[in-house]
Amino acid sequence: MVSTRTRGRGERGPLASIGLHAGLLLAVAVSLFPVVWLVLTSLKPRDSWLSTELQFFNDSSLDNYTRVLTETEFPRWLLNSVLTAGLTMVLGVFLAATTGYAVSRFRFPGHRSVMWLLLVTQMFPVAILIVPLYNLMAGLGLLNQIPGLVIAYMTIAVPFCAWMMKSYFDTVPIEIDQAGMVDGLTPFGTFWRVVLPLSRPGIAVTAFYCFMTAWGEVGYATVFMSQEDKRTLGVGLQQFIGQHWSDWGLMTASAVLIAIPAGVVFLLVQRHLITGLTAGATKA
Amino acid sequence: MTVSTRRVTAAGESARGRRRERPGPLRRSFGNHWYAWAMVTPVLAVMLVLIGWPLARGVYLSLTDATEANIGRTIGVNVIPASYEFVGLENYARILTSGVFWDKLLWTVVWTAVCVALHYGIGLGLAVMLNRRLRFRSVYRVLLILPWAVPAFVAAFIWRYLYNSDYGVINGFLRLAGLGGVGWLDDPTTAKIAVIAVNVWIGVPFMMVALLGGLQSIPAELYEAAEVDGAGAWQRFTAITLPGLRQVSSTVVLLGTIWTFNMFPIIFLVTRGGPGSETEILVTYAFREAFTGIRNYSGSAAWGVIILAMLVVLAVGYRRTLRSQGDPW
Numbered sequence: 001m002v003s004t005r006t007r008g009r010g011e012r013g014p015l016a017s018i019g020l021h022a023g024l025l026l027a028v029a030v031s032l033f034p035v036v037w038l039v040l041t042s043l044k045p046r047d048s049w050l051s052t053e054l055q056f057f058n059d060s061s062l063d064n065y066t067r068v069l070t071e072t073e074f075p076r077w078l079l080n081s082v083l084t085a086g087l088t089m090v091l092g093v094f095l096a097a098t099t100g101y102a103v104s105r106f107r108f109p110g111h112r113s114v115m116w117l118l119l120v121t122q123m124f125p126v127a128i129l130i131v132p133l134y135n136l137m138a139g140l141g142l143l144n145q146i147p148g149l150v151i152a153y154m155t156i157a158v159p160f161c162a163w164m165m166k167s168y169f170d171t172v173p174i175e176i177d178q179a180g181m182v183d184g185l186t187p188f189g190t191f192w193r194v195v196l197p198l199s200r201p202g203i204a205v206t207a208f209y210c211f212m213t214a215w216g217e218v219g220y221a222t223v224f225m226s227q228e229d230k231r232t233l234g235v236g237l238q239q240f241i242g243q244h245w246s247d248w249g250l251m252t253a254s255a256v257l258i259a260i261p262a263g264v265v266f267l268l269v270q271r272h273l274i275t276g277l278t279a280g281a282t283k284a
Numbered sequence: 285m286t287v288s289t290r291r292v293t294a295a296g297e298s299a300r301g302r303r304r305e306r307p308g309p310l311r312r313s314f315g316n317h318w319y320a321w322a323m324v325t326p327v328l329a330v331m332l333v334l335i336g337w338p339l340a341r342g343v344y345l346s347l348t349d350a351t352e353a354n355i356g357r358t359i360g361v362n363v364i365p366a367s368y369e370f371v372g373l374e375n376y377a378r379i380l381t382s383g384v385f386w387d388k389l390l391w392t393v394v395w396t397a398v399c400v401a402l403h404y405g406i407g408l409g410l411a412v413m414l415n416r417r418l419r420f421r422s423v424y425r426v427l428l429i430l431p432w433a434v435p436a437f438v439a440a441f442i443w444r445y446l447y448n449s450d451y452g453v454i455n456g457f458l459r460l461a462g463l464g465g466v467g468w469l470d471d472p473t474t475a476k477i478a479v480i481a482v483n484v485w486i487g488v489p490f491m492m493v494a495l496l497g498g499l500q501s502i503p504a505e506l507y508e509a510a511e512v513d514g515a516g517a518w519q520r521f522t523a524i525t526l527p528g529l530r531q532v533s534s535t536v537v538l539l540g541t542i543w544t545f546n547m548f549p550i551i552f553l554v555t556r557g558g559p560g561s562e563t564e565i566l567v568t569y570a571f572r573e574a575f576t577g578i579r580n581y582s583g584s585a586a587w588g589v590i591i592l593a594m595l596v597v598l599a600v601g602y603r604r605t606l607r608s609q610g611d612p613w
Contacts, residue, residue, distance in 0.1 A: 037453055237441065248445055
């Protein structure tokens with residue numbers, strides 16, 4: 001507990017308070033403005049983004065949304081993206097959790113090299129893996145297949161997530177595991193039944209990260225999903241941007257539709273996100 | 285969280301109580317190794333097949349003259365055999381002697397350094413502000429991490445629209461202020477500033493959250509003691525805050541550097557590398573090399589190997605430095 005005397009010392013003058021709030025408000029404005037502007041634009045009637053004047057509201061309509069949902073392939077891309085991101089999330093969490101747990105708990109031979117391998121794979125530029133991966137996928141008949149894309153995303157998401165899960169598991173006291181084993185659980189049983197349920201915040205973060213990786217990836221998707229009906233959102237959206245002409249009405253409406261689910265998931269996990277990432281960051 | 289913590293301690297105590305009845309730490313250790321490997325194996329297998337093999341093949345390709353034309357493929361029932369040849373280090377020699385590479389390298393380094401410095405600086409500033417006792421703190425925090433929830437390609441599209449020279453809102457404001465509009469993405473300098481701004485906007489929330497976590501783990505007593513000793517705000521910041529953040533900082537700066545160095549979608553989607561190829565960083569350049577025109581697979585692979593080698597050197601050097609300064613990391 002802070003004594004009254006020290007609190008008295010730490011207190012700010014009114015000027016400092018104003019400065020603090022002003023600084024934060026400015027930062028909030030910068031972080032929100034692009035998003036707000038996007039939503040406003042998407043609600044404008046069909047061609048009114050083609051205006052050189054600044055207009056915040058002028059007869060709003062859902063015209064752009066109707067067009068996106070009925071006149072374009074958007075629903076198809078959305079379905080593909082949801083499937084891809086969902087699968088990536090489930091598999092990614094499973095793989096990251098088991099690896100993270102093993103690296104966190106057991107000092108087995110090769111422990112350090114696994115840790116380093118996880119970090120080094122973070123450095124792999126798309127460019128070096130994409131060609132061979134493309135050939136590999138082609139050989140296995142996985143081009144234009146959602147599982148193929150999911151596998152590619154694993155290579156991006158799993159190493160970092162395993163690293164995060166490791167840090168999270170480090171914060172769960174090891175006595176818990178010992179208790180579980182004493183009660184007759186196998187190490188895997190301990191992990192599955194005891195440690196995993198205690199690590200929900202960490203899992204939430206990992207799930208979110210995996211989902212977002214797949215939801216927002218463009219490079220692999222552009223190359224691997226060339227077939228029209230297999231495109232994901234990131235690839236599909238590029239259709240609306242032409243060399244000389246882009247339909248910003250369609251663009252903004254679909255961008256909002258894409259950002260909304262991500263934003264909702266985000267708000268749900270953000271509490272955990274902070275605890276989870278904090279555990280990860282401070283212990284890394 | 286409180287509930288689970290309580291459960292944790294309870295279980296921990298019961299374990300301590302009962303452990304004495306069980307002998308065999310040796311047996312447990314043996315069991316541990318076995319299980320440890322069983323649990324790491326899926327990931328290692330996936331990484332070997334999906335990263336190890338393509339990596340090996342990528343390195344091999346970089347030593348050949350493979351392009352789309354000679355890579356070999358199957359069209360219907362006709363199998364066209366691969367006809368590319370081993371050319372040794374020719375690709376590397378060509379890249380390293382070309383002006384393009386050094387141009388791109390310079391810009392990539394500038395891009396990475398500026399972005400990471402701004403990420404870290406702004407992130408730290410906001411984290412320190414949010415770490416104060418303050419009204420609406422959690423509201424600020426949620427609003428400030430919002431950009432993180434926006435997928436990178438959506439962010440890229442939003443900003444492309446904001447930068448639009450005729451209809452973009454940035455130029456709208458400039459005109460409103462009586463200044464002329466700027467062709468943001470048409471000029472090399474402004475285009476570079478533009479992509480950096482987008483990347484900073486996207487990357488600050490992660491830094492802020494990570495550093496906020498680090499700040500919260502610094503014991504408040506340290507600050508109180510320093511205050512009693514008469515240390516000013518700046519002294520407290522440099523003597524307590526910065527050293528206390530070292531661990532977190534070193535991790536996030538390294539990760540941030542690697543991510544920014546390889547940041548693909550922002551540049552690929554905001555400027556498409558343009559004007560010309562002015563904003564193209566190494567990664568996007570290598571990608572374009574492989575997948576536009578006659579696909580130059582070997583050239584692209586060689587670019588990839590060079591990029592990877594630079595990052596590995598960077599990471600190893602970074603770790604060495606930290607270690608020599610006494611960090612356990």
